[in-house]
Amino acid sequence: MRIALMTLFPEMTGLVTGFGVTRRAIENGRLSLEAVNPRDFTDDRHRTVDDRPFGGGPGMVMKVEPLERALSAARERVGPARVIYLSPQGRPLTQRKAQELAAEPALILVAGRYEGVDERFIEARVDEQISIGDYVLSGGELPALVLVDAVARLLPGVLGHQDSAAQDSFSGELENLLDCPHYTRPEEHLGRVVPEVLRSGDHERIRRWRLKQALGRTWRWRPDLLEARRASGWTEEEERLLNEYIGEYEQ
Numbered sequence: 001m002r003i004a005l006m007t008l009f010p011e012m013t014g015l016v017t018g019f020g021v022t023r024r025a026i027e028n029g030r031l032s033l034e035a036v037n038p039r040d041f042t043d044d045r046h047r048t049v050d051d052r053p054f055g056g057g058p059g060m061v062m063k064v065e066p067l068e069r070a071l072s073a074a075r076e077r078v079g080p081a082r083v084i085y086l087s088p089q090g091r092p093l094t095q096r097k098a099q100e101l102a103a104e105p106a107l108i109l110v111a112g113r114y115e116g117v118d119e120r121f122i123e124a125r126v127d128e129q130i131s132i133g134d135y136v137l138s139g140g141e142l143p144a145l146v147l148v149d150a151v152a153r154l155l156p157g158v159l160g161h162q163d164s165a166a167q168d169s170f171s172g173e174l175e176n177l178l179d180c181p182h183y184t185r186p187e188e189h190l191g192r193v194v195p196e197v198l199r200s201g202d203h204e205r206i207r208r209w210r211l212k213q214a215l216g217r218t219w220r221w222r223p224d225l226l227e228a229r230r231a232s233g234w235t236e237e238e239e240r241l242l243n244e245y246i247g248e249y250e251q
């Protein structure tokens with residue numbers, strides 16, 4: 001997948017290109033991420049990218065011309081692409097949305113600064129607005145990098161265990177379930193031992209235990225997700241396992 005990030009702070013892409021899974025995805029050619037800086041497309045001596053808002057009010061607004069020229073350059077880099085504006089007014093980024101975006105050939109992400117961009121750019125060029133949560137940041141770069149990370153790890157071949165993640169029907173991703181607990185060596189730590197079932201080698205018993213834990217933790221901490229999962233239809237086994245968990249929990 002090819003991604004262009006329109007940003008006044010191109011060095012911020014280093015947080016993705018420089019570390020971990022996303023760095024490897026780029027090195028393996030699964031992902032490309034390049035910054036396009038609207039300031040490079042200004043035509044005045046001061047390289048002006050923002051201006052005062054019509055109608056008055058605090059803060060500045062990003063000018064439409066540098067954005068338009070930067071978008072043209074971005075399209076030259078990544079080809080036809082969905083244009084996404086990160087903003088508090090956007091629709092929430094979810095795992096489902098990340099899966100949907102992972103199927104795109106290319107994305108152009110627009111990171112606003114100041115009070116945002118001129119509305120005419122949004123009307124004419126933005127395909128959709130996405131928010132990473134109900135809070136305001138000083139810029140859209142971190143939300144854009146969050147989106148890149150969420151999408152990159154879903155690209156084929158990026159996560160080593162990609163197939164197994166997909167096999168786990170309730171892997172917690174996209175299935176409206178929180179994750180089950182995870183353990184690794186040592187078997188005992190500060191008097192706390194790893195649940196015996198996980199060392200039993202009985203894979204069917206382990207699968208059931210993990211599903212029960214995922215259901216139970218969702219019931220405790222995110223009942224809203226549980227409702228969503230119920231609505232999308234769940235199995236008799238899940239009903240039984242959750243009731244078992246609740247029974248044990250309330251003893």
Ligand SMILES: CN(C)c1cccc(CNc2ccc(C(N)=O)cn2)c1
Pocket residue numbers: 086087088112113114115116117130131132133134135136137138139140143
């Ligand atoms: C109206 N306004 C202040 C504004 C408008 C557009 C962009 C920005 C840049 N800041 C952002 C961007 C996204 C998010 C998010 N929640 O995804 C939070 N902050 C700010």
